[in-house]
Amino acid sequence: MRPEPPPTDAPTWKTAWDAALYGPDGFFRRESPAAHFRTSVHTSNRFAEAVVRLVRDAGLDTVVDIGAGRGELLAAVHALAPDLELLGVEVARRPAGLPDAVAWTTALPESVDGLMIANEWLDNIPCHVVEMAPSGRAHVVHVDPRTGEESLGRPLDHDSVPASLAAWCERWWPLSPAAPGTRAEVGTTRDAAWADVVRRVTRGLAVAVDYGHTRDTRPPLGSLRSYRDGREAQVLPDGSRDVTAHVAVDAVADLVGATVLPQREALRALGVSGARPDLATATEDPAGYVRALSRAGEAAELTAAGGLGDFSWIVTAVGDVAAPFTG
Ligand SMILES: C[S@@+](CC[C@H](N)C(=O)[O-])C[C@H]1O[C@@H](n2cnc3c(N)ncnc32)[C@H](O)[C@@H]1O
Structure with missing residues (x-):
């Protein structure tokens, strides 16, 4: 021995x-994130609807999804808004079945006029x-x-x-x-990664969405976690599971001059509402009532306190694009 x-x-x-x-046979080169954990993107189409609204409100026509997983967000955005130009940036290969209209690459584009969005990407950047x-x-x-x-x-x-x-x-x-x-989980790598994204936006928006903390709320023992097959598992960097740590969102935002707001506020501003439909409508349009109820449930999951609603949106507007969420 x-x-x-x-x-x-x-x-x-x-x-x-x-x-x-990210090694040659690393977890994310082999595995689909959705097989192991659930992000806002996987819950329903409400997140994609909000992204489309964000892009339309800003007068943009391009979406670049960084850490695009299996292209779930871009496929949903394409179904809602086929005129938008879409690019997934991902270390994993192009997923089978992704609409041809969605472009796919492993490298960040040098410059972007549009929205660059990264949902649950920074937490997976090793530090x-x-x-x-x-x-x-x-x-x-x-x-x-x-x-x-x-x-x-x-x-x-x-x-x-x-x-x-x-x-x-x-x-x-x-x-x-x-x-x-x-x-402490030293955020230098996350700060640098996001600054590298923002500098590529020549005009448009950069939005990082992730779970995180600020100076007042740092976890004293850190936040390293692993997930496998939909469950939390022993934290182990052996390639058999996800390894993640919360993001110091204030540090990231400071470096790029971003605004930080909770997902629940961002999504509400983009029309994602968890309000239940009026019960009176159930009699005249039962099917419509059930649909509205289901949409409200999906919105509630994305905006829930103690859950996805607590995620942070780190938002930067570049060029002549009006900063969203300021009203
Ligand atoms: C937690 S998953 C999130 C997937 C998707 N955005 C979602 O919300 O479901 C993080 C993804 O980022 C990808 N990723 C991490 N670092 C990357 C990099 N430098 N370039 C491209 N993709 C990267 C991983 O391969 C993984 O698919």
């Missing part, structure tokens, strides 16, 4: 996470995890991808650790030396 490597030989969380999701040690110094956390066993690596103030990590933590997620065991 080969000897186990010492724990410090294990990769950092960021490296292990990256290999698990460093750091933990406060009993010594009062924060260290980079490493993980054995097979077992999930963690070990502390270099301290954050070590010469070999990029200074940007400590600077980000100090500004956005400070750890107290008096609280050993507390952790």
